[in-house]
Amino acid sequence: MSQTDNFEDLRDLYQEVILDHGRKPRHAKRLETFDATAKGDNPMCGDRVQVWLKLDADSIGQVGFEARGCAISVASADLMAETVQGRATTDTRALFEAFRTMARTGACPDCAPALADPMERLAPLAGVHEYPSRVKCATLPWHALIAALDGAQEASSE
Amino acid sequence: MSQTDNFEDLRDLYQEVILDHGRKPRHAKRLETFDATAKGDNPMCGDRVQVWLKLDADSIGQVGFEARGCAISVASADLMAETVQGRATTDTRALFEAFRTMARTGACPDCAPALADPMERLAPLAGVHEYPSRVKCATLPWHALIAALDGAQEASSE
Amino acid sequence: MNVMTNPAVFDVERIRQDFPILTQTIRGKPFVFLDSAASAQKPRVVIDAMVHAMETQYANVHRGLHWMSERTTEAYEAARDAVAALMNANDRSEIVFTGNSTGAINLLAHSYGRGILKPGQAVLISGMEHHSNIVPWQLLRDSHGIELRVAPITDAGELDMAAYEALLSDGKVGLVAMTHMSNVLGTVTPADRIVRLAHANGAKVMFDGSQAIVHRKVDVQALDCDFYAWTGHKLYGPTGIGVLWGKRDLLERMPPFMGGGDMISSVTYEQSTWAAVPHKFEAGTPAILEGIGLKAAIDYVQAIGYDAMTAHEAALTEHALSRLAPIEGVRIIGQAQDRGGVISFVLDKAHAHDVATLLDRQGIAVRAGHHCAEPLMHRFNLDSTARASFGIYTTLAEVDALADGLIRVREFFQ
Amino acid sequence: MNVMTNPAVFDVERIRQDFPILTQTIRGKPFVFLDSAASAQKPRVVIDAMVHAMETQYANVHRGLHWMSERTTEAYEAARDAVAALMNANDRSEIVFTGNSTGAINLLAHSYGRGILKPGQAVLISGMEHHSNIVPWQLLRDSHGIELRVAPITDAGELDMAAYEALLSDGKVGLVAMTHMSNVLGTVTPADRIVRLAHANGAKVMFDGSQAIVHRKVDVQALDCDFYAWTGHKLYGPTGIGVLWGKRDLLERMPPFMGGGDMISSVTYEQSTWAAVPHKFEAGTPAILEGIGLKAAIDYVQAIGYDAMTAHEAALTEHALSRLAPIEGVRIIGQAQDRGGVISFVLDKAHAHDVATLLDRQGIAVRAGHHCAEPLMHRFNLDSTARASFGIYTTLAEVDALADGLIRVREFFQ
Numbered sequence A, B: 001m002s003q004t005d006n007f008e009d010l011r012d013l014y015q016e017v018i019l020d021h022g023r024k025p026r027h028a029k030r031l032e033t034f035d036a037t038a039k040g041d042n043p044m045c046g047d048r049v050q051v052w053l054k055l056d057a058d059s060i061g062q063v064g065f066e067a068r069g070c071a072i073s074v075a076s077a078d079l080m081a082e083t084v085q086g087r088a089t090t091d092t093r094a095l096f097e098a099f100r101t102m103a104r105t106g107a108c109p110d111c112a113p114a115l116a117d118p119m120e121r122l123a124p125l126a127g128v129h130e131y132p133s134r135v136k137c138a139t140l141p142w143h144a145l146i147a148a149l150d151g152a153q154e155a156s157s158e
Numbered sequence C, D: 001m002n003v004m005t006n007p008a009v010f011d012v013e014r015i016r017q018d019f020p021i022l023t024q025t026i027r028g029k030p031f032v033f034l035d036s037a038a039s040a041q042k043p044r045v046v047i048d049a050m051v052h053a054m055e056t057q058y059a060n061v062h063r064g065l066h067w068m069s070e071r072t073t074e075a076y077e078a079a080r081d082a083v084a085a086l087m088n089a090n091d092r093s094e095i096v097f098t099g100n101s102t103g104a105i106n107l108l109a110h111s112y113g114r115g116i117l118k119p120g121q122a123v124l125i126s127g128m129e130h131h132s133n134i135v136p137w138q139l140l141r142d143s144h145g146i147e148l149r150v151a152p153i154t155d156a157g158e159l160d161m162a163a164y165e166a167l168l169s170d171g172k173v174g175l176v177a178m179t180h181m182s183n184v185l186g187t188v189t190p191a192d193r194i195v196r197l198a199h200a201n202g203a204k205v206m207f208d209g210s211q212a213i214v215h216r217k218v219d220v221q222a223l224d225c226d227f228y229a230w231t232g233h234k235l236y237g238p239t240g241i242g243v244l245w246g247k248r249d250l251l252e253r254m255p256p257f258m259g260g261g262d263m264i265s266s267v268t269y270e271q272s273t274w275a276a277v278p279h280k281f282e283a284g285t286p287a288i289l290e291g292i293g294l295k296a297a298i299d300y301v302q303a304i305g306y307d308a309m310t311a312h313e314a315a316l317t318e319h320a321l322s323r324l325a326p327i328e329g330v331r332i333i334g335q336a337q338d339r340g341g342v343i344s345f346v347l348d349k350a351h352a353h354d355v356a357t358l359l360d361r362q363g364i365a366v367r368a369g370h371h372c373a374e375p376l377m378h379r380f381n382l383d384s385t386a387r388a389s390f391g392i393y394t395t396l397a398e399v400d401a402l403a404d405g406l407i408r409v410r411e412f413f414q
């Protein structure tokens, strides 16, 4: 990108990956058939997301979502979908905890080595920790995902 | 008084006159027959006073009072009774205004010369102006007096 | 609105020196604070007044007979005089101190709403209220059987006066509770006509002046309204203190809101009687230090003068509108004829939160969200806007920084 | 109570240096401040924390997306953590900020009283309450059909436990609202037994801890009470901020008190939904600067430690009782076994107001009046008392100055 230098300051949170997934999310679609779904709502900022899941025996088969909100929440939802698809459902909660730690603190030094790979994919969102009020934009889709896995209709707000 | 030096600091408000009238008020009695009476009440500090008047044609004949309260309010009631007895009723309101000015500011430079004499009698209370929350102790009996002259039952609080 | 600030009377660089915080840097950039409508910064004199009290003259007020208490009472009650003079109240006893605007409006909703209004009567608000002037009336509606009416606004963000008049015409409206200036659109409402129509239809009027009093001289006697609410922290004063002004006879007829120390005349278990206004409405130890700080803020504002402040903000607003409107993809929400220094906008390619974060990254503080005015957002089919708002310390260069920053954000999201 | 303060851990002269105001002179005499129970003086760290915020880090909180707002939110919310730790609350969301104790008790009377208690149930207070813990319940009684019961106190100024238990026994009492320490008598009430008996009879318990928390370590989980109210300005913090702690499940069941910004989840004209606790109860811009100041006060108090503070005050109180009691004509009101550093007294030859004024003339600040506890005054057939109260900065020499001053007053009135 020719503009990289010009926008260096803006990129510490909004890396190219995030802009790209925010603009053109790959998984932003309602699934016609699904095994679980849940909504997440952040009334304070108006962000809203719904997540649909198809589940295989022990793993997440497919993820789709609809999000209304900022680039961070849309990109986070899309990266989440990309990352958890095909993963063991039992893993997902640990991954969420690791992601939340990273979103809040910028890193997850104590994370299980097994999570290193998916965390690497989610790493572009680490910059959000410098903007505390934006952390929940990034975690909102995850709350909806976990709620869906739990069989709840709606994510309870943090 | 041999103690004068010892208590010099305490005397700038509590002059001997005030201690004396506070301890042994001359007019502290309910009048059996009277033409007017009114109460004054200072709920904030619990002071309470009732004033009885006998009126002559144009002047105040006799004043009696019952007071429950501090030395300042009792002494002020007694000095008031002493001062207004025999004075023209029309004068009394102006005297009250002058007294109130003195109680608030320590002096009444613009007072009518005709009031010089009674104001001299009331002068021992001038020190109260340095203690703003005590000013109403000194003025309470006057409020009751004016209320009685106005035919009211009770002085409205300041 | 073509008044350029006269630098002889209004030297913004000198004013900026009165606000220590403005020299801060944010994320390595100079601090451009365009969020005064949420809460204003504090001048040195306010800080000093509070420090002076805490260091040299502090005790609880009112019932103390000792020197410190008397001096503190004087300093605190001087705030009431300053507020009365600021608003041109008829009588200092018409000034009731609360915790903020929200506290003032809730006091009114409780004491006037439950004490004077009757079930079946209506309260009329507008379509551009802050939640603080919506929710108290909803609570009243739900507990007391009051109807809640909403006067619509036009696409330009102005009160629809024909609809307003029509809503008053059945005579059921007991109280009009309306903003004097929108915290989202910047719209200043036509207070005179609002009052005239309300009174002609038997309704009292309260203005939510939280924003207006920061930008315009408020004269409650000239306005002839019945109540006026505002909040200290937006007028360069401390947090923790707000004001409800009310006409004395109305305040006297209203029952108290909260019970406790300082608001009573006498207490027995069977029955208590209330202190005279305003104390009847001021339960417990008041916000003493905050009153002292607020007085310093009012003195500061009065020394500058509303004429100069209003002219300065008009110049800023005009400049901002002229710089922001041409930026590709920017849409300004609210086009009222009469407006103050608050500008909401959206960008086509970026969510308001992203805009705010990316401006913040450049040192520019704007607010983004629903600005505690969700129904107003819905009126414009929005969830959120970004909002820039100006204070006496805002410069034209800061407005330019906003415009330039916004252009960068737009390019970044291209 | 025979604990002499250990100067190694508690050096009152060093503590005094933290309070700039204590070097003042009053009417030409050194300032002897014995009115801390009305409001305490502020240490340097509290002043500095508020100044630091206003000078370098201030904006409105919660909904701001910019750096200043985020930093201010962190600083303000850190106050909630500090309060939660101070009281050993189970959860920071159990800490509701109000304007003062009075605001906290009114919140409870409104939200618990009107929202949870049912007409026909009773609220039980004691015979030694501050007006702030009487009047809100009277207002509730008169509007909501709640019975108000008063547990009598003994001549020594202690709660009559047998009578208290009897008043609970019909099971109608839904809430006990009782002082944890009397602001007049100094009596510390037997909180454990109060709670045990109340719970055994189906009543919840709120303590008015306005005085207690200044003098004793309060652990709400150990006490097992349901609500606890107190006020920042008595704990060396700023005015304008108070605290209601409540058990989370109870707070969650209670409807809101005031409506407005910050306390909602979503707003439409038809219906609004509420934010989670504690925000549901915090309408409008909070007392941001005051929260920051209160945190500094709590940190200060925690650094000194309650053990040292309690021991210091016990030593002062013991010394004061031993010096005042023998003075001819002095009568001390309140002889509780368990008491804190507040002493009320009357003099035979002089009215309490004259006593206060004549002590003030000697530089000694005591309070005189009904101390917002008229029914308690009547219980002892009094209209007013003089009251000396102690803080962490009070010295034994100041207690001696009080005794000597009082001897002079008594001689003067001989």
Ligand SMILES: Cc1ncc(COP(=O)(O)O)c(C=O)c1O
Binding pocket: C261, C283, C284, C285, C286, D037, D038, D100, D101, D102, D103, D130, D132, D133, D179, D181, D182, D183, D208, D210, D211, D231, D372
């Ligand atoms: C026992 C008690 N309760 C309540 C209060 C009221 O506190 P505030 O005036 O800060 O609301 C006080 C102090 O005035 C008090 O001593």
Ligand SMILES: Cc1ncc(COP(=O)(O)O)c(C=O)c1O
Binding pocket: C037, C038, C100, C101, C102, C103, C130, C132, C133, C179, C181, C182, C183, C208, C210, C211, C231, C372, D261, D283, D284, D285, D286
């Ligand atoms: C128009 C308007 N009304 C009410 C309020 C509420 O003020 P506060 O939060 O100080 O109570 C605000 C500011 O937040 C406002 O802008």
